[in-house]
Amino acid sequence: YLSVDCHLDFASPVRFGVNPLFMIRSILGNSLRHECCIGLKSKCGACENTEECLYNIFFEGIQTSSGGMRMHPYSLHMIDDVFPGSTIDSFNFRIIFYGNNAASVYPYVYVAFVSAGERGITKERIPFTFNVTKTGLKSHSGEISIRDAVENWSENDNDYNPFSGRIRLSMRTPLRFQYRGHYGMDFTTRELFSCLMRRATGMI
Numbered sequence: 001y002l003s004v005d006c007h008l009d010f011a012s013p014v015r016f017g018v019n020p021l022f023m024i025r026s027i028l029g030n031s032l033r034h035e036c037c038i039g040l041k042s043k044c045g046a047c048e049n050t051e052e053c054l055y056n057i058f059f060e061g062i063q064t065s066s067g068g069m070r071m072h073p074y075s076l077h078m079i080d081d082v083f084p085g086s087t088i089d090s091f092n093f094r095i096i097f098y099g100n101n102a103a104s105v106y107p108y109v110y111v112a113f114v115s116a117g118e119r120g121i122t123k124e125r126i127p128f129t130f131n132v133t134k135t136g137l138k139s140h141s142g143e144i145s146i147r148d149a150v151e152n153w154s155e156n157d158n159d160y161n162p163f164s165g166r167i168r169l170s171m172r173t174p175l176r177f178q179y180r181g182h183y184g185m186d187f188t189t190r191e192l193f194s195c196l197m198r199r200a201t202g203m204i
Helices: 020-036 053-061 102-119 148-153 190-203
Strands: 002-015 074-078 087-097 128-137
Touching: 002 102, 020 074, 020 087, 020 102, 074 148, 087 190, 102 128
Parallel strands: none
Antiparallel strands: 002 087, 002 128, 074 087
8 A cells, every 4th residue: 555644735724614534535536537537527427437537436436246336445544633613724634545556546646636726625715735745655575465365365264373352443434334235233253354355355
């Protein structure tokens, strides 16, 4: 994965009425569609370029052969503690790109943010400058890759080291868990890891 720390400098103070990451996601989506879409008047679901379009991959999703939706290959994280209702003149956040194409996707997102800054945000069209303060391409040499894990994994594979004990999972974003076509609050460890494997499969 590729981790990129970003800094926004606003020409004048901006009030965030919602979670700042909601605003960042909206800015990215609007600008990425403007930069990447070759048929702005067409609907994404009916477009013949859905599997190659970065906007569609990031925001609309692509259906897998099993009928599920492929995981969006990025996530947004706050570096600054900014709360809804805050008025700020700059903002720091992190975007993490997942998958084998992380490094090739990054330039398009960079251009999208730069272009969005030139057009401005909110109804006042306040411009901002976009700068990258830190990048890190994370590879795990010596460890099995996601692709190898997916291709070599089997539900009946008994070649593993069993674990006995308790693990606490802390969800840093809202969780919507679906298993066998139903949403629920309770799920087994096997159901959780089956879901994780399905998501990992959609990333390669």
